[in-house]
Amino acid sequence: MTETGKKLIAGIDEARRGPVIGPLVIAGVMMDEKDLPKLDKLGVKDSKLLTPKQRETLFPKIQQISKYKIIVIEPQEIDDAVLSEELNLNWLEALKAVEIIKSLKPNKTIIDCPSTNIAKYTNYIKEKLGMDEIKIICEHKADLNHKIVGAASILAKVTGDRIIEEIKKKYGNVGTGYPSDPTTQKFLKENWDKHPEIFRKSWISWQNHKNGKDQKKLGEF
Numbered sequence: 124m125t126e127t128g129k130k131l132i133a134g135i136d137e138a139r140r141g142p143v144i145g146p147l148v149i150a151g152v153m154m155d156e157k158d159l160p161k162l163d164k165l166g167v168k169d170s171k172l173l174t175p176k177q178r179e180t181l182f183p184k185i186q187q188i189s190k191y192k193i194i195v196i197e198p199q200e201i202d203d204a205v206l207s208e209e210l211n212l213n214w215l216e217a218l219k220a221v222e223i224i225k226s227l228k229p230n231k232t233i234i235d236c237p238s239t240n241i242a243k244y245t246n247y248i249k250e251k252l253g254m255d256e257i258k259i260i261c262e263h264k265a266d267l268n269h270k271i272v273g274a275a276s277i278l279a280k281v282t283g284d285r286i287i288e289e290i291k292k293k294y295g296n297v298g299t300g301y302p303s304d305p306t307t308q309k310f311l312k313e314n315w316d317k318h319p320e321i322f323r324k325s326w327i328s329w330q331n332h333k334n335g336k337d338q339k340k341l342g343e344f
Contacts, residue, residue, distance in 0.1 A: 130156040133229035134271030135220050138170070138279035140212070140237065142300035143326040144307060145287050147196040149216060150278035151223035151232075152189045152271055161188050162270040169266040169273045170280040182281045185274045192223045193282050198323045205325035213238045214247065221251045229257060233269050235276070236261040294318055302328035 133153040140147055154161070165184050166177070173181070185191070196219065204215035216237055224232050238244040238261075245261040252259070262268065266276040287300055294314070298306030308328075315322065315332035322329050 130231070131227075131229040132156050132159065132271055133224065133227050133232040134234075134265070134269055134273070134275040135223055135232060136170075136235040136266045136272050136276040136279055137216060137237065138276065139283040139287075139300070140216075141302075142307075143302050143311060143323050143328045144198075144297050144300035144321050145290055146198065146283070147201055147212075147216075148193065148279045148283040148286070149196065149219045149223065150191065150193045150275045150282065151220075151227055152185060152191045152274040152278060153227040153229050154189045154271060158188065159270060162274055167270050167274050167277065170276040171266075173277070175284065178277050178281050178284075181274075181277050185277060189274065190227055191275075191278060192226045193278055194219050194222065195282065195286065198321060201323050202325040205323075213244065217244060217248050218251060221248055224248075224252055224254075224257060224259075231258040231260065233265050233272050234259070234261045235265040235272055236263055290321055294321060297321070302326065 131153055133151050135149065135151045137147060137149045139145060165181060167181060167185065170178055196215065201212065201215065204210040205212055220234055234248070236244050241261050241263070245259055248261070249259055265272040267273070287297070290297055295310065296306055297310045298304040300307055302308070311328060311332060315329055324330070324333075
């Protein structure tokens with residue numbers, strides 16, 4: 124399954140889980156265990172502890188010394204999962220993590236766990252993966268505690284930020300895309316019924332505008 128004599132370790136993390144605008148990004152990074160100190164030398168850490176410039180600088184350096192996979196989940200797929208009876212956002216992330224693991228084929232994978240129930244999340248991934256020879260470890264704050272997961276968080280974060288910059292070029296200033304951002308709130312208020320491809324319509328912040336608009340229309344009759 125893996126190259127002889129190597130112990131391949133993968134880290135998986137996501138970025139842009141909470142925004143009402145734009146995709147969710149999940150990244151996996153894999154290296155031979157003996158090469159992990161290279162991440163220390165580069166200065167890799169949880170992406171939240173780095174400046175945008177530091178993340179951009181590290182992005183290609185991480186790609187050069189690792190095997191990696193990045194998955195971009197568009198708003199429509201997020202909505203389909205959130206609004207379905209079988210899935211939710213956690214299970215969607217888990218399925219994408221399984222896709223990354225199957226692609227990279229590590230001996231061990233450390234995953235930053237989005238669920239409060241770590242045991243249930245771990246078992247779901249193991250069940251969907253169906254590969255007992257791969258050790259799965261799900262943790263809270265894995266991006267902080269493991270450099271390989273920190274490396275994945277950087278790839279996910281930079282990819283997500285670049286996509287938001289492209290959205291801004293095409294649609295105007297959407298802000299960060301997070302519901303708490305006043306610029307995003309303004310854009311959402313003015314554009315919620317346009318550009319359906321960039322909004323997560325299962326988010327309450329989008330639905331509030333839709334419901335408010337519909338009620339207003341009904342009141343006009």
